[in-house]
Amino acid sequence: MSELECVAYGVGHADEGVCLLLRLGPYRVLLDCGLTDLSSLLADPSPPADLVLCSHAHADHAQGLLALHQAFPALPIYASDATTQLLPLNWAETSSSHAAFCQALPWRTPVEFFDGLSAALYPAGHLPGAAAILLSYTPPSGGPPQRPYSVFYTGDFFLSNSRLVEGLPLEELRGLSPDVLIVDGSYGTSRHPHRRQQENQLAERIQRSLAQKTSILLPTAPLGLAQELLMLLRSHHHFTGRDFTIWVDESIAAACDAYLNILSHLPTSVQNFARHQPLFWDERVRPRVRRLRSGQSHILSSPCIVLAEETVDLEQYTHSDPDAWMILKPQEPHRVVHEQVPYPHSSATETYLLAQHGDGPGTTQLIHNLRPQHVVFVHGSPTYLSDLTGLDELHNRYHLHSPAPGSTVELPIGETFVQPAAPEVSYEGELTEFNEIVTITLPNAIAADPRWQALADTGLIEARWQGDELVLRGLPQRELLRPGGDRLLDWMDANSPLRNCCGNCRHYRGQRCWNMSSPLFEFKVTPDGFCPVFEPNQPE
Ligand SMILES: [Zn+2]
């Protein structure tokens, strides 16, 4: 038996949930328990693991935990603090108390559970409280010589910031080099537009329908996407101040209430917002958000927006006037919803993208930043996952696995694994438009690159269209002076660069240019800089 292996009880290919048993040396760690059928875990009278770690509170990762706990009450179960508070939503209908069978772990702090075995949690984006888990095992000294090893499990991850959760902090994890990376591959190799663009597209679609007096029905998972939709509808400029009502069904309302209990775990911007007005329930502000009790759909007045739990019969909302409704359902390729309960075909149905998981470029970016030996893809349809394992840029560099449910993956760890260099990574930035000013925010990794110095030299960039793409490049000082083309270069050659340089200019003080008519005005410049409006220090 290998020192390190993974038994895949559930890999999230469809709706079977995620549940992975890792064997690290003498220990067995269960990562998530999203199974509906626990028979494989309960086959033995003894617990299937020494320890359970839950990545986040979504049903496909957590719904089996209560049954597992009831079968083996002494089996320790851990998650992040926010996750422990959101977990009970999975068992809302059972009356038994779930008094904290899941214990909270802090962020970013390795906790040693057994001799040599420790785990640390990192925020994974995706959902408040969602954690990526770093497991490390150091074999005891004195035994046969073995090296320590580590496994990084992303759970469900998302690199971008959403409205109610910050993205996975890739910067902190760069170069971690775990031996094994177990990664969420939900969207395969597909490429998504920026988050802001996804939001705008959805907001525009909804606005168009409302303008035509069509009501919108949004079937959604009750936890995560539903609250993102509410925040979007409450704060997007298409909707603020508009006189309509957003109705929220009971299971989504319960998840909203749970968010209010974990307010201190939400991004600072959201906490600030919540200081001025209630996060969800506010009668003073338009559009209003109200709870819709079951059986109350007759009180809906058109046009309105209804957020409904995705597995309920949607016809209860649309049946009285199907033509007055537009159903907008999320594009989630890996999920099989509504097999039992059909969609009402009489109403128009469209899909939208408001991703909660990394797209293809996000996934490969994460992998190249972490630099593991093995990559185990889970969570996603098998075709999407095989798109990922088929990528040259991945299988040339890493050992790739995409286990079938019920299989065991052996993960042999090489002593000297030499990796070829990772390809150039492209990083995502954010655009903020305010009147005529556009601010571009770039991740620290770009500024940490030695090439940044050269780009930031003048603080000026050249922007030009290349087809539909906007190309940005830094302008070095010499190039700054080329607006007139080569004529200016000739001018510079003809004039001694040492004489007509910034160091000899009367506007050069404190290493900065103070000539308002110069392109360098207020910028830090080096004494050997040039500028077309050079003025000598002393009149010649
Ligand atoms: Zn999830």
Ligand SMILES: [Zn+2]
């Ligand atoms: Zn999931």
